[in-house]
Amino acid sequence: MCGVVGIAGKSPVNQMLFDALTMLQHRGQDAAGIVTCHQGRLFLRKDNGMVRDVFHTRHMRALQGNYGIGHVRYPTAGSSSSAEAQPFYVNSPYGITLAHNGNLTNAEEIHDDLFKTDLRHMNTDSDTEVLLNVFAHELQKCGTLNPTPQDIFHTVSRVHERCKGAYGVVAMITGHGLVGFRDPNGIRPLVYGSRETEQGVEYIIASESVAITALGFKVERDIAPGEAIFINADGKLYSQQCAVNPEYRPCIFEYVYFARPDATIDGISVYKSRLKMGEKLAHKILKEWGEAHDIDVVIPIPDTSRTSALELANILGVKFREGFMKNRYIGRTFIMPGQQQRKKSVRQKLNPVELEFKDKNVLLVDDSIVRGTTCNEIIQMARDSGAKKVFFASAAPMVKYPNVYGIDMPAKSELIASGRSVEEIREIIGADRLIFQDLEDLKNAVRTSKVPELKEFDCSVFDGVYVAGGIDETYLTALEQKRNDSAKKQADSYIDVNVDTASVDLSGINEE
Numbered sequence: 088m089c090g091v092v093g094i095a096g097k098s099p100v101n102q103m104l105f106d107a108l109t110m111l112q113h114r115g116q117d118a119a120g121i122v123t124c125h126q127g128r129l130f131l132r133k134d135n136g137m138v139r140d141v142f143h144t145r146h147m148r149a150l151q152g153n154y155g156i157g158h159v160r161y162p163t164a165g166s167s168s169s170a171e172a173q174p175f176y177v178n179s180p181y182g183i184t185l186a187h188n189g190n191l192t193n194a195e196e197i198h199d200d201l202f203k204t205d206l207r208h209m210n211t212d213s214d215t216e217v218l219l220n221v222f223a224h225e226l227q228k229c230g231t232l233n234p235t236p237q238d239i240f241h242t243v244s245r246v247h248e249r250c251k252g253a254y255g256v257v258a259m260i261t262g263h264g265l266v267g268f269r270d271p272n273g274i275r276p277l278v279y280g281s282r283e284t285e286q287g288v289e290y291i292i293a294s295e296s297v298a299i300t301a302l303g304f305k306v307e308r309d310i311a312p313g314e315a316i317f318i319n320a321d322g323k324l325y326s327q328q329c330a331v332n333p334e335y336r337p338c339i340f341e342y343v344y345f346a347r348p349d350a351t352i353d354g355i356s357v358y359k360s361r362l363k364m365g366e367k368l369a370h371k372i373l374k375e376w377g378e379a380h381d382i383d384v385v386i387p388i389p390d391t392s393r394t395s396a397l398e399l400a401n402i403l404g405v406k407f408r409e410g411f412m413k414n415r416y417i418g419r420t421f422i423m424p425g426q427q428q429r430k431k432s433v434r435q436k437l438n439p440v441e442l443e444f445k446d447k448n449v450l451l452v453d454d455s456i457v458r459g460t461t462c463n464e465i466i467q468m469a470r471d472s473g474a475k476k477v478f479f480a481s482a483a484p485m486v487k488y489p490n491v492y493g494i495d496m497p498a499k500s501e502l503i504a505s506g507r508s509v510e511e512i513r514e515i516i517g518a519d520r521l522i523f524q525d526l527e528d529l530k531n532a533v534r535t536s537k538v539p540e541l542k543e544f545d546c547s548v549f550d551g552v553y554v555a556g557g558i559d560e561t562y563l564t565a566l567e568q569k570r571n572d573s574a575k576k577q578a579d580s581y582i583d584v585n586v587d588t589a590s591v592d593l594s595g596i597n598e599e
Contacts (some may be wrong), residue, residue, distance in 0.1 A: 088114050088115060088161060088188065088345050088493055088494050088495070089114055089115045089158060089159060089160045089161065089173075089186075089187070089188040089189075089493070090108065090111030090112075090113075090114035090115055090156050090158065090159040090188060090293075090294045090295070090298075091111075091156070091157070091186045091187065091188050091255060091256070091257045091277075091292075091293065091294050091573060092104060092107040092108060092111065092156065092157045092158075092257065092292065092293045092294070092298055093155070093156040093157075093186075093213060093257035093258075093259065093267060093291070093292040093293075094107070094154070094155055094156075094265075094289070094290070094291045094292075095153075095154050095265045095266050095289065095290045095291075095318040095322060096153045096154065096289045096452045097153060097284050097286035097287050097289055097322070098153060098284070098286065099123075099151065099152065099153060100123060100152065100153055100154065100517040101121065101123060101147050101150035101151070101152075101155065101346060102147065102156045102360060103302055104121050104123070104150075104155050104156075104290075105121070105138065105142055105147065105157075106301065106302055107157060107291070107293060107298040107299075107301070107302060108121070108138045108157045108158075108298075109138050109139070110295075110297050110298040110301045110347075111159050111293065111295060111297075111298050112138055112159055113345070113347060114159055114188070114295075114345060115158075115159035115160040115161040116137055116159070116161060116162075117135060117160050117161040117162070118133065118134065118135045118136065118141070118158075118159070118160040118161075118169060118171075118172035118173070119134070119136065119137065119138045119141040119142070119157070119158065119159050119172070119267050120132065120133025120134070120141070120157065120158050120160075120172050120173050120174050120186070121142065121150055121155060121156070121157040121158075122150075122155060122157075122174045122176070122259065123131070123150045123151055123152035123154065123155035124152045124153075124154045124155065124157055124182045124259055124261055124262070125151035125152030125153070126152075127261060127262050127494045128182060128261075128432075129176065129182060130149055130150050130151055130152065130216070131174070131176065131184075132146040132149065132150060132170040133158075133169070133173065133174070134169050134172060134215050135168075135169040138159065138468065143377040145327055154259055154264070154265055155259065156174055156184060156185075156186050156257045156258070156259050156265070156339075157174075157186065158172075158173035158174055158186035158187075160172060160173060161495065162282040164290055164477060165403070168211075170210070170211055171211050171212070171215075173185075173186045173187065173213075173215055174186040174251065174259075174450050175213070175215055175216050175219045176219075176341065177207075177219055177223045179223065179227060180223065180226055180227040180490065181226075181234075181260050181261050181262065181263060182260075182261035182262075183219065183226070183258060183259070183260055183261070184216070184224065184258065184261075185215065185218065185222065185256060185257070185258040185259075186256070186257050186258075187215040187218055187219075187254055187255070188254070188255040188256075188275050188276075188277075188294055188493060189205040189252060189253035189254035189255055189270065189274065189275040189492060189493040190252050190253055190491060190492050190493040191214040191217060191218060191250050191251065191252040191561070192252035192432070192491050192553075192555065192557055192558060193219045193250070193252070193557060196216035196323035197215050197217050197221060197249060197250065201217065201220050201221065201224065202434075205220070205221045205224045206535075207223075207224060214252075215292075216462065217250075218246070218250060218254060218256065219258075221245075221246055221249050221250060222242060222243075222246055222256075222258060225241075225242045225245040225246060225249075226238065226239070226242040226260075229242065233543050234260065234263055236317050236319070236327070237316065237579060238364075239260075239266055239317045239325075239568065240317070240325075240329050241329075242316055242409040243266070243268045243315040243329040244258065244329040244330070246268070247270070247313060247329060247330045247331075249272055250270075251555055251556070251557050252270065252274075252491070252492060252493075252555055253270050253272070253274035253275045253492035253493050253545075253555065254268075254269070254270045254275060254380060254421060255267075255269050255270070255275035255276060255277035255294060255310075256268050256269070256277075257292050262320060263319065263320055264317055264318050264319040264320050265290070265292070265317070265318045265378065265468065266316070266317050267279060267292035267315065267316050268310070268314065268315035268316070268329065269310045269311070269312055269313065269314060269315075270312065270313070270555070271312050271313040271330035271331075271332075271333040271555075272312055272333070272334055272335075272336040272337075272545065272554050272555055272556065273309075273311065273312030273313075273333070273334075273335050273336060273337050273353065274336060274337060274338050274438075274492050274545050274555065275294075275337075275338065275492070275493060275495075276294055276295060276309070276337065276341060276346070276353065277292065277293075277294060277310040278292070278294075278295070278296050278299065278306060278307075278308070278309045278310065278351075278352075278487050279291060279292045279293075279299075279307055279308070279310060279316060280293075280295060280296075280299035280300075280304035280305050280306045280307050281304060281305060281308075281314045282303060282304045282306055284304060287322055288322060288324075289322075290303070290322070290324060290488065291304050292310070292316070293538045295347060295350040295352065296350050296351045296352070297347050297349055306351070309352070309354065310326075311328065311333065311335075312330065312334060312335055312336070312425075313328055313329055313330025313333030314327065314328050314329065314330075314333075315327060315329045320555065327555055329440065332391075334543075334554070335353070335540055335541045335542070336493060336543055336544060336545045336554040337353050337541070337545065338494070338544065338545045339529065339530065339544035339545065339546050339549075340455075340483075340490070340494060340548060341357075342355070342357055342360040342361070342532075342533050343361075343364070343391075343454055343455060343482065343483045343529070344391050344454045344455060344483075345494070348361060348391075348394055353438075353538060353541055354535070354537060354541070355533060355535055355537075355541070356382045358394060359535075360532055360533045361391075361394035361395045361398075361482070361532075362395070362397075362398045362534075363398075363531070363532035364395045364398075364482045364483075364528075364532045365394065365395035365396060365397065365398030365399035365400075365402070365452075366398050366399070366402060366526060366532070367525070367528035367531065367532050368395065368399055368480055368482055368522070368524050368528075369398070369399040369401075369402035369403050369454075369530070370402070371522060371524070371525065371528065372399075372403065372480065372522060373402075373403070375403040375522065376520070376522075380403065380451045381448050382403060382405050382448055382449075382478060383403050383405070383406070383410050383447040383448045383449065384405060384406045384407075384410075384443065384447050384448075384449055384450070385399060385406070385407050385408070385449075385452060386407075386408055386409070386410035386411065386443060386449055386450070386451055386452070386469075387399035387407075387409070387411075387451075387452050387453075388411060388451055388452065388453040388454075388461075388462075388465060389409075389411055389413045389437070390413065391454040392420055392433060392452045392453050392454045392482055395452060395454070395482040395519070396452035396482075399452060399480070402538050404538075405450070405536065408440075408443045408471070409440065409443070410439060410440050410444060410449070411437040411438065411439055411440070412437070412440060413436060413437055413440075414435060414436050414438070416439070416593060431532070433460070433464040433465065434462050434464065434468075437465065437468070439468050439471075439472040439553065440472075441472040441473060443472075443474035443475070444469050444473050444474040445472065446474075446475055447473075447474055447475060448476040448478070449469055449474045449476070449477050450476070450478040450479075450480060451465060451466065451469065451477060451478070451479050451480070451518075452480045452481075452482065453465075453479070453480070453481055453482070454481070454482050454483060455482065455483035455486055456481050456483075456485070456486065456503060456504065456512070456516075456523075457480055457486050457496060457502065457503070458501055458502065458503055459503030459512065459515060459516050461510045462479060462516050462518075463515070463516045464578060465515060466479065466516055466517045466518055467517065470517075472504045476519040476520075476546050477517075477518055477519055478518060478519055478520040478521070478522075479513075479516065479520070479521050479522075479557035480521075480522050480523075481521075481522070481523045481524060482524055483523070483524055483529060484523050484524050484525060484526045484529060484549045485504035485509070485512075485523050485548070486502055486503075486504050486547065486548050486549065487499075487502060487504045487505050487548070487549065487551065488502070488505075488547055488548050488549070488550075488551040489502070489548070489563060489566060489567070490522040490547060490548050491547070491553060491558055491562075491563075491566065492545065492547070492553075492555070494548070496548050497564065498540075498566070498567035499567060500567065503515060503516075509521055509522075509523065514570070526546060526549050526550060529545075529546075529549075530544060530546070545565065551585075
């Protein structure tokens, strides 16, 4: 999962891009990057680390220009080398920079075509570089010094034809404008906004609405699946549907876990969705465990599950308490490579408030269970703090399948729910009782009458149905070899030569 932002401004955008990436930091903590454009020249800074660590005063001063794009990343496969930090750049045509949230499922196939047929060379294993070169190649085939909006939209339509999977993209064409587009299923989110200034209208494109509203922009709307928008060098906005038979199938896990609760995605409030998840789960508990459920207190595992846990406690008529204090300087644990590192991180990240556990039957609520490492450690922490019984509830259904659309849900063999029953999982994590959300209840928690066209979702991690197609056992086996812990450890063992790109002038070609 990653976060992207692009701004077409009337004044320098470096600080706005920094602030927007800070608002999107939850979507990627591994690397960050910004590229800006000034008088036909590009200025880039990117490196591994959090936004606040990558950009210092000297870097910000060097990022000149009124147009720019930014990115925060965590890696979904292979190495976390700084060489794969985004945005990526290609010189021809015009000088194009691009940042991407998602994953191309046919990247290797396209990579071969780009090299053998399109005569394009790539320096990394990143599917973002593949996507960039497809976009650049198709735009170059238009054969014009001054690309029109129709040239841009035709290019995006060719990207849709060649690229399979999930992608929310922002791209900057040096001297010509800013582009944003979304995959034909709308799996990854992308929204745009605007604001009036004395110099004219400024536009912003971002992964989540929070990055837009925090900067004082007005959210206009979500970019539709398959749609592209183009803001030219004069600041005029154009939009067009570029896909054949697009469908609304956003990733439901955005609402479960990744998006901020104050975000609105595809017209749906993430906060309200999580409240409904708690409501649905509470009714399932009452149905399966009965009114005499024996729960003394409901405690969320911070932070994502807090909203669902609060509504669940209200419906059950049970006390809601904060039983774990979170150290906010530890990253998300299921992203971290290696079981030992994840176990250590859980103990560093959460510390129990013992008086909330002592001599009580506790229901712990989490947003989901992926590997089971985290909940196993947390349940033991609750017992060590004096809990009589520890029950566990997941606001999401059982995660049985790997994600191929940009979320690092690991190899199938590392998913605790793969091939196991609820009772088997309960024994492994050490809970006295365990309950999962039903998939149909989860869908109904997210659905809303305000967005009637949004009826289905990408629920592949729960049901194994990959909405963009082209996924079989051969693909999943190859993916597992790249994503398992041992593969990541080997990839990260290579020496990563890091070049400080502060104030690097890419001098992109401007053929205007």
